[in-house]
Amino acid sequence: MAYDLEEQEKLDALKDWWDKNGVKIMVLAFLFALAILGWRGYQWYEQHQATKAMGYFEALEVAxxxxxxxxxxxxxxxxExxxxxxxxxxxxxxxxxxxxxxxxxxxxxxxxxxQLQWLAQHSAETALVDMARLRLAGILxxxxxxxxxxxQLKNPSAAYVGLFADRRGDIHYAQGQLEQARSEWTKALAALNEVAYNQIVQLKLDALGKE
Known part of the structure; x- marks a missing residue:
């Protein structure tokens, strides 16, 4: 009999606890399940968008x-x-x-x-922005x-200092500003580490002759 009373007290205590906290637990469980579903949905959406973007990129390459x-x-x-x-x-x-x-x-x-102007204005990737600016300067x-x-050739990132200087030299040379061209090509030569590219820049300087 004592055992039955003890069990009943436990059951009553559990019922009281559930009456006080049951709704909260159910709400929290629902929110947790909803969060999991939302995260999985977001992951699916991101993957779906990435697949679509890759499809457009591949179509662009083929074209x-x-x-x-x-x-x-x-x-x-x-x-577009x-x-x-x-x-x-x-x-x-x-x-x-x-x-x-x-x-x-x-x-x-x-x-x-x-295309390059949009990229230079909207991309978050510094290297690609600088590449776009360099090519855009070439078209201009x-x-x-x-x-x-x-x-377009102002304030390059460290990786593009030499390439930007070389292109500025080309622009000054096209304008007949030979000393400015020499100065920029000299900067380019000092900043570039690519042997083949350095040879091209050196040929430009040699063509100008000595100061």
Missing amino acids: SAQPSEESTARILAAS ALKKDHAKSGYTSRGLLVAAQALQKQGDLDGAKA LEQTDYVAALE
């Missing part, structure tokens, strides 16, 4: 290797989709570099310039827009 009016349209469509729907994806930054190169080869300098040089070209 870039087949120069034609039709392929140009596909390049532009794919790059990447910019609109996948702006933060790494595939977008790299895809726009591919698109710009393909359009430039086809003689569409304005189209190439637009080709279009003889020297002021805008030099504007």
Whole structure:
């Protein structure tokens, strides 16, 4: 009998505890399950978006290797989709570099310039931004827009100091500013570590002759 009373007291205590805390526990369990489902849903969405971005990137690469009016349209469509729907994806930054190169080869300098300008303004990857700025300066040089070209070559990251200096030298040389060109090419030579590239810069300096 004492045993039954003891068990009943335990059951009553458990019931009282559940009456006080049961709803809270159920709510917490529901929120925990909801959080797990939400996280899994987010992961699925991110993977789905990455797969779509990769698809556009691959389509852009294929179109870039087949120069034609039709392929140009596909390049532009794919790059627009990447910019609109996948702006933060790494595939977008790299895809726009591919698109710009393909359009430039086809003689569409304005189209190439637009891809690089978007990349330079929106990408979070410093190296790719500097690469876009370097290529953009090259296009502007080709279009003889020297002021805008030099504007792109300010404040490079450490990895691009030499390349930016070399391009500034090219721009000054195109303007007939030979001493400024010499100064920039000398800076480039000091900053660059690539032997083949150094040889190219040295040839430019040699062509200028001695001071």
